[in-house]
Amino acid sequence: xQESLSKASPLSDPSRWAMRWSNFQRRYAxxxxxxxxxxLFLIFGLYPSLFSLYMSFQAWTPSDGWxxxxxxxxxxxxxxxxxxxxxxxxWNTVWxxxxxxxxxxxxxxxxxxxxxxxxxxxxxxxxxxxxxxxITSSVAIALxxxxxFATHNGVINLVIAHLNTWPLLGxxxxxQNINWFxxxxxxxxxxxxxVWQFTGWNTLLYLSAIQAIPKDLYExxxxxxxxxxxxxxxxxxxxxxxxxxxxVSLTIIGNMQLFxxxxxxxxxxxxxxxxxxxxxxxxxxRTAFEWLEMGxxxxxxxxxxxxxGILTYLNxxxxxxxxxxxx
Amino acid sequence: MxxxxxxxxxxxxxxxxxxxxxxxxxxxxxxxxxALKAQIPLFxxxxxxxxxxxxxQQYADHHNALTTALATGQGLPDVAAIEIGFVGRFAxxxxxxxxxxxxxxxxxxxxxxxxxxxxxxxxxDGRFIAMPTDxxxxxxxxxxxxxxxxxxxxxxxxxxxxxxxxxxKIKSATGAFLIADAADVAxxxxxxxxxxxxxxxxxxKGNVVVDSPRFVxxxxxxxxxxxxxxxxxxxxxxxxxxDAFKKGTVATQFSGAWLQGHLQNWMxxxxxxxxxVQQLPEGMYASWGGSFYGIPTASKNKALAxxxxxxxxxxxxxxxxxxxxxxxxxxxxxxxxxxxxxxxVEFLGGQQAxxxxxxxxxxxxxxxxxxxxxxxxxxLTAALSxxxxxxxxxxxxxxEAKRLIERRMR
Numbered sequence: 007x008q009e010s011l012s013k014a015s016p017l018s019d020p021s022r023w024a025m026r027w028s029n030f031q032r033r034y035a036x037x038x039x040x041x042x043x044x045x046l047f048l049i050f051g052l053y054p055s056l057f058s059l060y061m062s063f064q065a066w067t068p069s070d071g072w073x074x075x076x077x078x079x080x081x082x083x084x085x086x087x088x089x090x091x092x093x094x095x096x097w098n099t100v101w102x103x104x105x106x107x108x109x110x111x112x113x114x115x116x117x118x119x120x121x122x123x124x125x126x127x128x129x130x131x132x133x134x135x136x137x138x139x140x141i142t143s144s145v146a147i148a149l150x151x152x153x154x155f156a157t158h159n160g161v162i163n164l165v166i167a168h169l170n171t172w173p174l175l176g177x178x179x180x181x182q183n184i185n186w187f188x189x190x191x192x193x194x195x196x197x198x199x200x201v202w203q204f205t206g207w208n209t210l211l212y213l214s215a216i217q218a219i220p221k222d223l224y225e226x227x228x229x230x231x232x233x234x235x236x237x238x239x240x241x242x243x244x245x246x247x248x249x250x251x252x253x254v255s256l257t258i259i260g261n262m263q264l265f266x267x268x269x270x271x272x273x274x275x276x277x278x279x280x281x282x283x284x285x286x287x288x289x290x291x292r293t294a295f296e297w298l299e300m301g302x303x304x305x306x307x308x309x310x311x312x313x314x315g316i317l318t319y320l321n322x323x324x325x326x327x328x329x330x331x332x333x
Numbered sequence: 334m335x336x337x338x339x340x341x342x343x344x345x346x347x348x349x350x351x352x353x354x355x356x357x358x359x360x361x362x363x364x365x366x367x368a369l370k371a372q373i374p375l376f377x378x379x380x381x382x383x384x385x386x387x388x389x390q391q392y393a394d395h396h397n398a399l400t401t402a403l404a405t406g407q408g409l410p411d412v413a414a415i416e417i418g419f420v421g422r423f424a425x426x427x428x429x430x431x432x433x434x435x436x437x438x439x440x441x442x443x444x445x446x447x448x449x450x451x452x453x454x455x456x457x458d459g460r461f462i463a464m465p466t467d468x469x470x471x472x473x474x475x476x477x478x479x480x481x482x483x484x485x486x487x488x489x490x491x492x493x494x495x496x497x498x499x500x501x502k503i504k505s506a507t508g509a510f511l512i513a514d515a516a517d518v519a520x521x522x523x524x525x526x527x528x529x530x531x532x533x534x535x536x537x538k539g540n541v542v543v544d545s546p547r548f549v550x551x552x553x554x555x556x557x558x559x560x561x562x563x564x565x566x567x568x569x570x571x572x573x574x575x576d577a578f579k580k581g582t583v584a585t586q587f588s589g590a591w592l593q594g595h596l597q598n599w600m601x602x603x604x605x606x607x608x609x610v611q612q613l614p615e616g617m618y619a620s621w622g623g624s625f626y627g628i629p630t631a632s633k634n635k636a637l638a639x640x641x642x643x644x645x646x647x648x649x650x651x652x653x654x655x656x657x658x659x660x661x662x663x664x665x666x667x668x669x670x671x672x673x674x675x676x677x678v679e680f681l682g683g684q685q686a687x688x689x690x691x692x693x694x695x696x697x698x699x700x701x702x703x704x705x706x707x708x709x710x711x712x713l714t715a716a717l718s719x720x721x722x723x724x725x726x727x728x729x730x731x732x733e734a735k736r737l738i739e740r741r742m743r
């Protein structure tokens with residue numbers, strides 16, 4: 007249409023180009039401006055996802071070279087779903103998800119309330135301090151905790167040994183140094199690391215939500231004679247539900263994909279505590295890069311994906327109504 | 334300013350000059366790169382027009398990058414260093430040149446090397462994918478000062494029951510642990526009792542043998558040490574491990590001969606003169622580590638890559654240079670006859686340790702790599718920790734391990 011018009015009325019060259027350029031801009035500029043995201047997403051997001059889906063139906067030893075894979079149908083899924091090592095890693099993941107996820111919120115909500123109510127003058131400083139672990143490299147954190155949890159000279163065991171000399175506590179605590187790096191104990195160590203690292207992040211989320219709660223609600227409650235606890239229980243908690251939905255969703259997704267902390271603490275799988283501490287993502291990584299079973303690893307990724315989807319949906323059922331403004 | 338310009342011009346001139354040379358990329362991990370840095374000037378005397386470019390990454394990163402590069406066929410070096418833990422896996426894949434074939438014809442060189450290294454780099458279907466450069470004969474380190482204090486004769490530790498009995502004496506006399514991790518004793522027994530030309534975990538037909546008596550005994554020895562409280566329950570390559578060597582809280586350690594270099598250079602230099610070595614108990618011989626060089630099929634400079642590998646692995650001068658640089662025990666038999674082997678090792682109180690290690694290296698039986706070795710190793714490690722940490726009984730732990738390995742073999 008444009009083409010035929012310009013042919014019919016031969017305009018001078020510069021103005022014709024100017025018009026074409028302006029038309030082109032008007033039509034395509036928006037697409038060009040948003041294209042960087044789509045190009046990056048296609049290369050680093052969509053393509054790998056689809057490739058891993060395709061790979062989950064193949065058997066491929068990557069050191070054989072590109073293209074040397076063999077179609078095996080659902081074999082990888084059947085193998086993974088009946089693999090005791092996979093289920094043990096799933097159990098570790100869920101255990102860690104609960105015992106490192108719940109405390110984060112149980113600490114963060116009251117902490118945010120206290121910071122808001124009592125420490126509001128030092129709010130910025132206190133929040134920054136609690137937030138610091140979140141922006142510290144997980145690898146650095148895991149390395150430091152490795153030293154703290156050391157069996158013979160670790161600070162944590164030294165503290166326990168010292169507390170052991172106290173009259174009442176002593177009866178409760180073990181007399182020998184605890185070896186944290188066994189399958190039975192490693193989960194507690196990991197949970198401590200994760201809670202320490204992510205509580206600050208959740209505190210920040212809850213603090214921002216608490217600040218958005220109108221002051222007059224508290225004032226009205228105070229006039230009616232509500233105590234601090236009652237204000238917290240009947241005003242803060244209900245109004246925090248949308249943020250709880252968001253924060254718990256993030257925790258579920260993050261905890262189900264926990265990787266760096268166990269990977270570093272378990273020395274990449276070389277530690278004797280690996281069976282009791284490795285998470286599903288760590289098991290997936292090792293299946294791919296240590297045992298070179300790419301197809302099986304891809305099937306683990308997709309099973310994990312479905313599992314996270316189900317958990318997020320359950321979370322939606324619990325907190326979601328409030329998040330949408332219902333209740 | 335002027336000087337900078339002159340410098341830049343000079344640099345440009347020289348880089349042009351270098352561009353005329355052929356570049357050979359060699360991917361390697363520490364501290365094997367230090368050996369190469371000593372070997373490359375010697376190599377350049379024979380091949381002055383070759384510029385050897387080193388791509389150095391940490392041990393795990395190096396092998397991961399190599400796996401990824403093999404998977405995609407992109408970014409592969411001309412020569413790749415391969416550590417023993419990975420050589421079996423890469424041998425089973427198709428990513429490396431078969432050096433048995435022309436133009437390499439590596440068959441003629443095989444008799445020059447410590448025999449067991451050839452089997453390590455050979456796939457089940459007979460392809461030979463990498464030339465050995467250094468080896469790690471297994472050896473028995475002990476702290477002579479702790480043993481003396483406890484009145485233990487090192488010779489009395491040459492049987493496993495004697496070893497454990499000595500451990501009790503050491504513990505009660507000095508408070509030191511016998512060994513860092515009881516699991517090491519299980520592993521050394523498993524590796525050293527493997528019949529020649531077999532995988533440690535599989536028989537000739539590929540059947541899983543992890544429930545056989547030699548595994549039961551290996552597990553029992555480790556359990557007895559753990560039950561008597563003689564091990565410090567410290568994993569290898571952790572800060573606590575290094576600390577134990579420094580403070581002398583463990584009296585013995587089984588490892589490759591290369592551990593001496595690590596102890597001397599950074600782990601516990603202050604313990605110089607306190608360590609001694611002897612052969613493993615009960616006439617056992619085992620290999621502990623080792624490195625190889627292979628040529629990726631996608632390499633663009635295969636002829637030159639082969640010249641390079643041939644130089645660093647089969648010439649005495651290159652092997653001795655590596656030995657002097659990092660103490661890498663030469664895989665080349667001729668290099669082991671160098672006079673420097675008889676020199677006393679100061680760190681070991683002047684012991685002629687290298688002669689002992691050379692003797693051990695010649696007695697190690699060749700093992701055969703199996704595609705499933707690593708997964709079998711993983712499963713067995715888990716079984717051993719169940720026995721040691723959770724008190725599971727040995728026959729059922731091994732039966733369970735066998736079942737888990739079998740279902741992995743697809």
